[in-house]
Structure formats: structure tokens, C-alpha cells
Amino acid sequence: MSRVLAFGRAVIAAALAVSCAAAMRPAAAQHGGPSPDPEPAPQEQAGPPAPPPLRPVSFEDLPGWPSDAHAEILPVLQASCAALRPMRPEAPLGGAGEAALRAGTAAAWTNACSELRLLERALPRPPRQGQGRAHERRVAAWLAARNLAVRDFIEARFEAFSTGPGIMTGYYEPILRGALEPDEVFRTPLHARPPELIEAPVNGNPLRRRYGVLRDGRMEPFFDRAAIDGGALAGRGLELVWVDDPTDAFFLHIQGSGRVILPNGEMLRVGYAGQNGRSYVSIGRVLIDRGDIARDQMSMQSLRAWLGMAGYDRAIEVFRANPSYIFFRFVDGLTPDQGPIGAMGVPLTPQRSVAVDRAFIPLGLPMWVQVRDPGARRDTPPEGRLVVAQDTGGAIRGPARTDFFWGWGQEAGERAGRMREENEVFLLLPRTAPVSTAEAR
Secondary structure (H helix, E strand, O other), X not given: OOHHHHHHHHHHHHHHHHHHHHOOOOOOXXXXXXXXXXXXXXXXXXXXXXXXXXXXXXXXHOOOHHHOOHHHHHHHHHHHHHHHOOOOOOOEOOOOOHHXXXXXXXXXXXXXXXXXXXXXXXXXXXXXXXXXXXXXXXHHHHHXXXXXXXXXXXXXXXXXXXXXXXXXXXXXXXXXXXXXXXXXXXOEEEEEOOOOOEEXXXXXXXXXXXXXXXXXXXXXXXXXXXXXHOOOOOOOOOEEEEEOOHHHHHHHXXXXXXXXXXXXXXXXXXXXXXXXXXXXXXXXXXXXXXOOOOHHHOOHHHHHHHHHHHOHHHHHHHHOOOOOOEEEEEOOOXXXXXXXXXXXXXXXXXXXXEEOOOOOOOOOOEEEEEEOOOOOOOOOOOEEEEEEEEEOOOOOOOOOOEEEEEEEOHHHHHHHHHOEEEEEEEEEEEOOOOOOHHHHX
């Protein structure tokens, strides 16, 4: 067997092995919005990242810990447990250092998931239907009792660690207008993944992937955005659907999942299927460097406004500055009130699911963050919130880098597009042995 052929087969085998080991969908698209800063280039030869210096903290020290509606996280955790149940015990979820030791495999969650089911059965039942203030007081007491029970459960079975400050951005599921056949209105295609596109682990770091095609036994990047826009895939029948706005299509590439409304009102769901292996370039940074948008004015809204005024040809030119290109697939089985499928393989929950860098944070891990609503007044303080790591993103890199899922549609997009701030991230790792609530605090 020639060395070239052996290498080619090794790349394919490695890609298949990692795909099976993950037991989840590929990492989501870029996320992170139109950042004014350049995103780090992929480290093809780098080894696994160093574990972050976790600092243990008490639950009393978590900003706003008592004020959250803790019971709202229960169905989110249960969804993660449902995804973990069929996995092999050794299936890797990610994480580094202590996070990987305590929560980095499916087996690490066996006890916690079993206890979650018991907790759900033990929670107080809702009061009977009624009216008036007395009924409202009963409902409020029931909700308070549920929140306290879930809070006590988390404090007794998890331990809080600060992983330090990091940037939190927002993302959402956009809604586009499209058609299954092109015409003078619907002329921008969303492409399915070409069959020759393969994926393999980044050298020395199997939790991250690279995409490409085999040429002479070597893995090389696929066509870039300019080549694909210019017709490199034309005539191959890879067009899933055609949309009416190239700007909407471009932002769908950043978000990774979306809804497409057909002329007859039917809704299609599309999700991430792969990437062309080219580095992501922020067009926000490109426009800042060119002096078209001031750095302190950069947001998804200002970027969309500039593109709208620039005209079709100039917008396409700017889009092509980002050589990265995302391929999609149809997603079936989701109801309109469910979010897109995240990297964990479960629908994302608005304002409770986050995307993380799984090289540092395991998927399925509960976390505590502070969220400031971008739509609120500037002096509105942030609120503490329980979230679960259920997604990843190509632009989400680092031990405290997070992307907050706002939901779907225009309102969620408005919030996601304006969200970018520093946020301290707290990981809630399973305890090696449960403690009393008093000890946890």
C-alpha cells in the first residue's frame, strides 16, 4: 500500500472515529455575531489547550443566585440527560482538567441524571385551577417551592467554580423567506453538504474538527465563498432551498440554523451540516478596518444597515471577504415551539441554552452567568441565570467564551445582535459526594 493511499485512508478513519465517539451532531456554525475583533485562526497543529485555573466559590457568592427561577432549568437538564442515556459510558463530552474529570464523559452523569428523575417526581404538584388573588397566591407559593427544591438539589450535588471573565455574545434562529425553485425573487441558494467533503480531528485536539477534501492523499480546504458564489457547485443539485435576501443567507451562515417560510406558508427547518475548511473572517472587522463603520458602533443592526445601503454588488464583495462557507441539511421532527438542534443533539431552549468551547467546558454542564438584556435600559442591572452548555460555535473559543441563545425571530435577533459584554462564567461541576444544603452555602 502506498504512503499516500495509507494516509488518505487514515484521515477518513480518523474522521469516522471522532464522529462516532462524539455521538452528537458536528459543531455548530460560527455564532458570536459581527465581532469587531478578529477571531483566532484554527490551530491545526496545536495540542489540547491547557486547563483553565478554576477557582472554587460558594453558592452564596454567585451574583444573584437566590433570585433565579431555578426550576426552569429542570427540563433543559432532562433533555441533556435524554441525549446522554444512549451513549457509551466513555463517550467524550469535552472539558479540560477538573471539568473533564468530573463531567467529561457520559458515565459521569449517570447518578445525577437518575437523581434528577427522582427530584422531578418529588416536586410539589400544581394547585387546581382557580381564580382570584387566593389562587394567585397558591400558584406563587407552588412556584417558590419548586424553585427552592431545585436550588437545594443543585447546591447539594454540584460545586461552583469560577473560570474567569470572558466575552458573552448572543445568537438566535433566523426566519427567512424562500422557495424550493429559483426565480427572479428567490435566487440565493442554501447548499447541502457535498459528498466529497470530509471532517477529521484537529491534530492533537480531537474535540475540534477540520473540514476539507482529499487531494493526492492530503486534506485540503474546499472551495471558498467566492468560488461557490461564482458557481463552483452549480449543476450538482446541491441547492436545498433558495432565499430572497443574500444578507439573510449570510447571517444564517453565522447562526448555523434557521427557519425558511415557503410561499405557501410551509415552514422548513435547516441546520448545520458542515463547513468548507476555510478560516472565518469577521466582515464587521473588515468594515471597521476600511473606516466604513466605527468600532464602537459595530453591531448586527449597524452591519445590516450598512449592507442595505451599500447595494447588492458591494454587499456581495464584503461577504466574500469571509472565505468560510456553511452547508446545511433539512431538520425534521421539530415543532414550531422548539429551538434548533444544538451540538448536544437536543433542541435549544431560549435563554437557558448556551454555546461554549467544549475543549474547556463539557457539553451538558450547568453554568451560572449574568445576563443583561440588550433591549432594556442602559442602567438595568444584569440578572443571574442558570444555563446549560448545549451547543458549540466555530467562533466560540476560550475557557470563558459563551454565546447565549435568545430564541428565534426578529425580537430574538435584535437582542442577539446587540449583545457583547464581559461576563464571569461559573461552572457547576458534579460533586464527588453530595453534601447538605447548609454545607454547600
